[in-house]
Amino acid sequence: MRIALLTESGHTGAQRGEGGWCGRLVDGLPEHEFRLYRLLPADRPAPPAGVGGLRGVHELPMGGRRPAGRGPAxxxxxxxxxxxxxxxxxxxxxxxxxxxxxxxxxxxxxxxxxxxxxxxxxxxxxxxxxxxxxxxxxxxxxxxxxxxxxxxxxxxxxxQCLRPLSAPWYGTGPAGLGGTDLCHVVGGGPAALPALVARELHGVPFVVTGNGPHLLARDGGHRAARYRGPVRALLLSFLRQLAEETRRHAAAPTPGRRRHEDAPADEPGVPTLVWAGALEPGHDPELMLHAFALVRAELPDARLAMYGEEGAPGYLAHCEAVAGRLGIADAVEFAGRPESPAAAWASGSAVVFGAHDRHAPRLLADAMLSGRAVVATETGAAREVLGPAGLLVPPRNPRALAGACLALLRDPERRARLGGAGRLRAQERFGVEPTVGAFREIYLELASRYPAFPARPGAPAQPFARPAEYWVAAARPALAEAV
Known part of the structure; x- marks a missing residue:
């Protein structure tokens, strides 16, 4: 089959492992032909697709200056x-x-x-x-x-949200969505727009994986974004109605993006907190430093590893100076960008997210998948992601954050219980490993129900270019002669 993977840039490789979720899907179904269609942010360079075995990668910028062109007559x-x-x-x-x-x-x-x-x-x-x-x-x-x-x-x-409607992807040639057998939307959101248009124009069926978590992430981002209330309400209305339109027209339900992780790594020998985020005011690393000073007063052996790149010029030096004034410089490590998120989570006893404006829901879910207990400030989508499987504290409150961290560091049983609950919740709701056999069956089932266009005379045969009934009928004369 010819399958179009539609996604926003972060969903192909943001999860653990080379190529992320899309890469594992392509590797697990080598009998199909995959093309990747990505919606890219305009405020940073496009990350590599990281997915091998693709027949092509097509990209569309979603932000920044709108495409040039004249208005309608x-x-x-x-x-x-x-x-x-x-x-x-x-x-x-x-x-x-x-x-x-x-x-x-x-x-x-x-x-x-x-x-x-x-x-x-x-x-x-x-x-x-x-x-x-x-x-x-x-x-x-x-x-x-x-x-x-x-x-x-x-x-x-x-x-910007409607730019996919103008994408040059809707032809019936080899690179067009009209020439595919199936569209697979990974993540939902605006990435579903090309699938909806291809279905409307050419009758191409589509399936969606992860519409709920993606909408949750977008909702959390816009809820915390620095727009006025009317703008946030309008955008959330658009995203929710797009999710409903996508759900209504999806050809078949799909399994959640589940990942069966290895056993959680052993905890370090000393109580260690891991903080993750960019070193910038929005992620509030100073809150973590002040909270850790309170933790260190109660647990002198405690350590803090802060993972993240400098997000504002001179902010790393500022954070180091704050740690020095608080008398905790010898117990704090500014570790920079980690080798991988999994390595960062494994280096601590618990994971802390202290932003005061918003969290990245996928980073929260990835930390939960590691089996480590998670503490987060209650901003953005943190409550929806963590649920009862983590500890939430008010933003900009170092005493509350320190109290939550101490409660976990002092109670290994509670820490293990919350870590296990978070891991199960993340696997159930936000995991990334597909059941490849289930998708194989879904693809074949849809191909039987939605045969693609007949092959053109003289064109090479394409998978599922004709319905099964055609080949049965074509074989009847030969069978009759043989009898």
């Missing part, structure tokens, strides 16, 4: 305005969510006709539609009344 602009108005009404007007899918597909069809969708979404025409509908009586403004600045920010972010 006056006559076509009316169609754009009608479709965009329907989309905005689905996002902000209670009871009009049913128009979300049709608006998406109409915008995608218009964009394919003249390549003017990005320019339209960034134009004053789209801004005025958003402002008018958002300020209409009856619109959902529970998060606050939108102001002009909110309209401009939300319009820009919606344009």
């Amino acid at each position: 006056a006559l076509r602009r009316r169609g754009y305005l009608k479709a965009y108005e329907e989309l905005v009404r689905a996002l902000v007007m209670p009871g009009e969510q049913d128009g979300f899918g049709s608006a998406l597909y109409r915008l995608a069809a218009l964009g394919r006709g003249d390549d003017a969708l990005p320019a339209f979404l960034g134009s004053g025409h789209a801004h005025r539609v958003l402002e008018r509908i958002w300020q209409t009586p009856g619109a959902d403004t529970a998060a606050g009344e939108p102001q002009v600045c909110d309209v401009l920010v939300a319009a820009d972010l919606l344009e």
Whole structure:
């Protein structure tokens, strides 16, 4: 089969092991042809795909400056305005969510006709539609009344979220989604948009792995992002309705991204806390240093390993100076970027996340998979990820953080119990190892239900290019002659 893997950049290789989850899927199903379609952030260089055995890698930047191009002509602009108005009404007007899918597909069809969708979404025409509908009586403004600045920010972010509708991926050639047998969306979110469009245009079925955890991560990020309440509410409405549209049209349920880990590594001989995050104000390494000073006063043998690169110029030297003033410099190691997340978690007795603005949910889940007990400040999606399998403390409260760390370091039984519970929770909800046999069966089942397009005359045979019934019928004359 020809299978398109659709994902955002971090989902191919962010998990443990070369190539991450997508790499293990491709390696485990060598009988299929895989192409990778990635949505990339624009604020940092694209990471390598890290997946061997691919027939091709296709990438689309999701942030930064919008693609160049002219807006639609006056006559076509009316169609754009009608479709965009329907989309905005689905996002902000209670009871009009049913128009979300049709608006998406109409915008995608218009964009394919003249390549003017990005320019339209960034134009004053789209801004005025958003402002008018958002300020209409009856619109959902529970998060606050939108102001002009909110309209401009939300319009820009919606344009970025909708960029996959304009991707040059929807042809029927070898590199197009229209020429594949199946789309496999890894992570959900905006990566599902190309699969929805390919299904609408060409009838290509798709499956989704990890829609829930991905939406959780995006929800947590936007909830903690520094946008005003109306902008956050609009974006969360878009993501939730996209998740519902994806769930409604997915061809089959898939197993969770589960990973069967090796046994947890042995703990170090001295009580050691591992802190993970960039050395910058947002991750609040100073909170960890002040909390550790309180821990050290109670447990003089305790150690602290701080993993993370310098995120702000001069901040490493600042943190070292803080540790010196607190009298804990000899017990704190600024270890920089770890060899791997697994090596960082294994070096400690417990793992601590102390950011005051947001956490990376996938990093939290990876720490839980290690079997180490986790302490985190209650920001972003930390409560949803940890659940009852970790300790949550208020942000910017060193005494509360120190108390949670001491409770774990002093009680090995509780530490092991929480670590085991977190590991099981992460395997069940956020694990990354697919059951390859299950996906093999799902792919074959879908191929039998959704045969791809007939092979063109003179073209080489392609897997599942004709339904099974065709070959049975074609064989009947030869069988009759043989009899």
